[in-house]
Amino acid sequence: MNSADDRRNVRAGHRNGGGTVTGFVHKGHSPHPSLDDSLEGEIRAFLTDEDQLHTYDDLTKVNPVTPTTVLKCLQARYRVKVFYTHAGCTLVALNPFQPIPDLYSLDVMKEYHCASQPQEFKPHIFIVAEEAYRNVQGQLEPVNQSLVVSGESGAGKTWTSRCLMKYYATVAASSSVLKSQDTVERIERRVLDSNPIMEAFGNACTLRNNNSSRFGKYIQLQLDRCQLLVGASVQTYLLEKTRVACQPANERNFHIFYQMMKGATDEQRKEWKMSHDQRFVWLPKAEKTIEEDCFHDTVEAMVHLGINAEKQRQIFKILAGILQLGNVNFSSSTDESQPCNLQEQSKDFLQRAAELLCVPAEELQLCLRVRTLKAGKQSVLKPCSQAECSMRRDCLAKVIYAQLFEWLVTFINNSICADKSTWCNFIGVLDVYGFECFQINNLEQLCINYANEKLQQHFVAHYLRAQQEEYVSEGLQWSFVKYQDNQSCLDLIEGSPVSVFSLLNEESRLNRASDAKTFKVRLEKELCDNVNISWDKFSKVPHFTVAHYAGKVNYQIQGMVEKNKDPVPPELISLLQKSENALLHQIFTDREAENMTSKGLSKVTVVSKFKNSLESLMKILHTTTPHYTRCIKPNPDCKPLTFKKEEVIMQLEACGIVETIHISAAALTCLTLVSQLDLLEDQRKRILSQCAFSIQCCWLRYQRRRRQARRQSATLIQAVVRSWLVRRQVQRWNRAAAVIQNTWRKWRDLVKEDVPVLNPVVRERGSVQLSTIQEPVTVRGWPMGLALASAPSITMSLTATGFQKMMSVMASLNLPSRSGEYKVETNQYTQGVASIRAQPKGSVKLHYQRSPLLYADRQPDLKSDVTGFNEILLEKTL
Ligand SMILES: Nc1ncnc2c1ncn2[C@@H]1O[C@H](COP(=O)(O)OP(=O)(O)OP(=O)(O)O)[C@@H](O)[C@H]1O
Numbered sequence: 001m002n003s004a005d006d007r008r009n010v011r012a013g014h015r016n017g018g019g020t021v022t023g024f025v026h027k028g029h030s031p032h033p034s035l036d037d038s039l040e041g042e043i044r045a046f047l048t049d050e051d052q053l054h055t056y057d058d059l060t061k062v063n064p065v066t067p068t069t070v071l072k073c074l075q076a077r078y079r080v081k082v083f084y085t086h087a088g089c090t091l092v093a094l095n096p097f098q099p100i101p102d103l104y105s106l107d108v109m110k111e112y113h114c115a116s117q118p119q120e121f122k123p124h125i126f127i128v129a130e131e132a133y134r135n136v137q138g139q140l141e142p143v144n145q146s147l148v149v150s151g152e153s154g155a156g157k158t159w160t161s162r163c164l165m166k167y168y169a170t171v172a173a174s175s176s177v178l179k180s181q182d183t184v185e186r187i188e189r190r191v192l193d194s195n196p197i198m199e200a201f202g203n204a205c206t207l208r209n210n211n212s213s214r215f216g217k218y219i220q221l222q223l224d225r226c227q228l229l230v231g232a233s234v235q236t237y238l239l240e241k242t243r244v245a246c247q248p249a250n251e252r253n254f255h256i257f258y259q260m261m262k263g264a265t266d267e268q269r270k271e272w273k274m275s276h277d278q279r280f281v282w283l284p285k286a287e288k289t290i291e292e293d294c295f296h297d298t299v300e301a302m303v304h305l306g307i308n309a310e311k312q313r314q315i316f317k318i319l320a321g322i323l324q325l326g327n328v329n330f331s332s333s334t335d336e337s338q339p340c341n342l343q344e345q346s347k348d349f350l351q352r353a354a355e356l357l358c359v360p361a362e363e364l365q366l367c368l369r370v371r372t373l374k375a376g377k378q379s380v381l382k383p384c385s386q387a388e389c390s391m392r393r394d395c396l397a398k399v400i401y402a403q404l405f406e407w408l409v410t411f412i413n414n415s416i417c418a419d420k421s422t423w424c425n426f427i428g429v430l431d432v433y434g435f436e437c438f439q440i441n442n443l444e445q446l447c448i449n450y451a452n453e454k455l456q457q458h459f460v461a462h463y464l465r466a467q468q469e470e471y472v473s474e475g476l477q478w479s480f481v482k483y484q485d486n487q488s489c490l491d492l493i494e495g496s497p498v499s500v501f502s503l504l505n506e507e508s509r510l511n512r513a514s515d516a517k518t519f520k521v522r523l524e525k526e527l528c529d530n531v532n533i534s535w536d537k538f539s540k541v542p543h544f545t546v547a548h549y550a551g552k553v554n555y556q557i558q559g560m561v562e563k564n565k566d567p568v569p570p571e572l573i574s575l576l577q578k579s580e581n582a583l584l585h586q587i588f589t590d591r592e593a594e595n596m597t598s599k600g601l602s603k604v605t606v607v608s609k610f611k612n613s614l615e616s617l618m619k620i621l622h623t624t625t626p627h628y629t630r631c632i633k634p635n636p637d638c639k640p641l642t643f644k645k646e647e648v649i650m651q652l653e654a655c656g657i658v659e660t661i662h663i664s665a666a667a668l669t670c671l672t673l674v675s676q677l678d679l680l681e682d683q684r685k686r687i688l689s690q691c692a693f694s695i696q697c698c699w700l701r702y703q704r705r706r707r708q709a710r711r712q713s714a715t716l717i718q719a720v721v722r723s724w725l726v727r728r729q730v731q732r733w734n735r736a737a738a739v740i741q742n743t744w745r746k747w748r749d750l751v752k753e754d755v756p757v758l759n760p761v762v763r764e765r766g767s768v769q770l771s772t773i774q775e776p777v778t779v780r781g782w783p784m785g786l787a788l789a790s791a792p793s794i795t796m797s798l799t800a801t802g803f804q805k806m807m808s809v810m811a812s813l814n815l816p817s818r819s820g821e822y823k824v825e826t827n828q829y830t831q832g833v834a835s836i837r838a839q840p841k842g843s844v845k846l847h848y849q850r851s852p853l854l855y856a857d858r859q860p861d862l863k864s865d866v867t868g869f870n871e872i873l874l875e876k877t878l
Helices: 001-010 033-048 049-056 069-079 105-112 123-137 157-174 181-202 255-263 267-272 293-304 309-326 346-357 363-369 386-416 445-473 487-494 502-509 516-527 562-563 571-575 584-587 589-599 608-622 644-652 656-673 679-756 760-765 783-788 802-812
Strands: 084-087 090-094 145-152 215-222 229-237 369-376 378-383 425-431 545-547 551-556 625-632 767-769 820-828 833-840 845-847 872-875
Touching: 001 123, 033 049, 033 369, 049 069, 049 363, 049 487, 069 090, 069 346, 069 656, 090 123, 090 545, 090 656, 105 123, 105 157, 105 845, 123 145, 123 157, 123 369, 123 425, 123 656, 145 157, 145 445, 145 608, 145 767, 157 215, 157 229, 157 425, 157 625, 181 215, 181 229, 181 255, 181 293, 181 386, 181 608, 229 608, 255 293, 255 551, 267 309, 267 820, 293 369, 293 760, 309 346, 309 584, 346 363, 363 369, 363 571, 369 571, 386 584, 425 608, 445 487, 445 545, 445 551, 445 562, 445 625, 445 656, 487 502, 487 545, 502 562, 502 608, 516 545, 571 584, 625 644, 625 656, 644 656
Parallel strands: 090 625, 145 425, 145 625
Antiparallel strands: 084 090, 215 229, 215 425, 369 378, 545 551, 767 845, 820 833, 833 872
């Protein structure tokens, strides 16, 4: 890294003290030597305090922002084992290449999830995860989120994606109390179990990474109304299927083949025709053992996802068949009119391949060696050359593997995808290949780098253009920050009417053998106006160079058109459709396979298919809130805790991290300089919350007062009613007392007149024996009861009604209410008591000498003489 690079990248925004922000991406040397000197001085000054460099947890705080200062900070942090650093709106993740204890533990997840301000914690991938999750909870548009994880091979994208999935599987399910634990566990587990299967079938050990994903993927984690994980879906991109039949030097085939080789039981080996000592051409470096070679884990995940034993058998037999195919070789034919022969040792392999793929061996042999040409309704058989035979063999293996992979992805989706009615938002995790630039680059690299251009454009559009347009729409004084617009590069690759893709497609559709030199001339002629393409005039190999945002890449033209055609001979598809392996038969009889049969090759070329799937991905990304994580590989050898400056700086440049910091810092600068928007926002929020608080207080006060008034009214009404009732009662008592007094006086007068008639015993004891009763009846509390029962009528009619009257009178006299002993008759006309009669069973004594009112406040003496009545206990005086 030299100061020229720094000058090239220094952020002008940092040096601006004015009220407007200006451009920051300076390509080329500064025309002012004094400016260069002062920048170098600033860089030196910044780097002097080495001990402080690791404290920069956000690279936007670095000043000046240059590749050197950024690199030094990251290095200092890596040295003290801090692997995450914010770069404004992006998170930079440095791969430690060794497990770091407690960095991703459950407790750490909980800590970030429960924190009120996770941003204030140490930078971590969980901050990104939590921010996205809270955005969904907040339901602020766009509610759906995308976590874009990028970086070169081995940088840690898959690891990061797995961390994100585990995080959501934990925090988005932990609060689930409503659902049965079983359901929750099942869905989380299924979502996580999709990883080992896809990695077994889609990852391989390469020179750059022992567990390199050979496909891109976008996983949508589906959340319900309560933001709980209820399902997921996976979209895959551009599986590197050529690896099945052709492994780059010192690299391996897909993991699954090695897992089978190493983990099969004797029984399985027999079934798969895979003896211990068998060597397979398509399984190089089989002696190398890596931790991903775990067959048991893959099978277990398959079981969890519902791939039953029979389906597994079918899958593994197909894979074993592919391996046998790899050992089939052809000898060249001396006579061009005759098909090539199988090499002697290949006959067994072909036979076994046919048996494992459940297709007729002769037909398989014929399909590989002879081409069927259609001329009108006639078919002509044309023997293939040795090279063509090998190509057809490879093609058969690739198409089987690619279709099997697609079937697996569909199966996984069916198993983990929730019904649309059950989820309303999603968080997408995009794990795509990073920018690639090798010695020899071909169609795959063109597609990968094109995808990265698209993502970069989305990133820039989202963070810079959108932000600046927002400032302008808000009427802020703003002079646009220049950013590196990669539209012209995208036009070169995918634009219309002419672009690399359109010319490739045109060439692919021509029914002729493609010639690299001719195609190069065509490219030169058609695309010479685009500044992003160039040619090295001295190179003998046909190529073209594209200036990507991350650097220039040379693409080799040889083989590019053929790769784009990706032809599948129709005879091969027809053969596979006849397979007695139910799975193989099924995956080749679907609609796409039918297309392939009828047209000989899929009309959709590789680049068209890739472009379409990328466009639908971009559409999804545009409707979501993106979060970018840039994974950085600190050394090419995957050595733990080793930081190679050259390696890192290349990646920082490739992913445009310095520009990213500029973008974020420019936005920050803008906020500080122009609008103090944040401050205003904060104040607005505070005032709004104060208003809300006042409204709540008023409402509560109003409610409290209303409740109080109601209670007072109720109390008043109750008091009035009670006093009215009491007054009425007292009035009744007064009237009743008057009646009783009156009656008593009359009775007394009457008694005075009749005194001589009374029996001397009665006079002596104050009572009269009206009849003889063996068991005298005790009367309690009778005076008051009797008086009230008869009130207010002078004639002793009762105020109570029917049964009450009877009971009242009988209770007053303490008469037992057993049936038949006493009878109370009501007066039909006045509803009073007409009489009380006792059956003539015994004597009843009636106390008569004193007024019952005199005893109103006492209990009659149980031993008193008032014990009963004769037949008529009481008779109404009319
Ligand atoms: N955060 C981490 N902590 C510990 N080890 C890590 C971490 N990230 C990555 N690694 C290690 O680095 C290796 C490579 O990471 P990973 O497979 O995720 O890379 P990648 O970017 O997905 O590569 P590719 O593009 O080839 O698939 C992992 O197998 C793992 O051993």
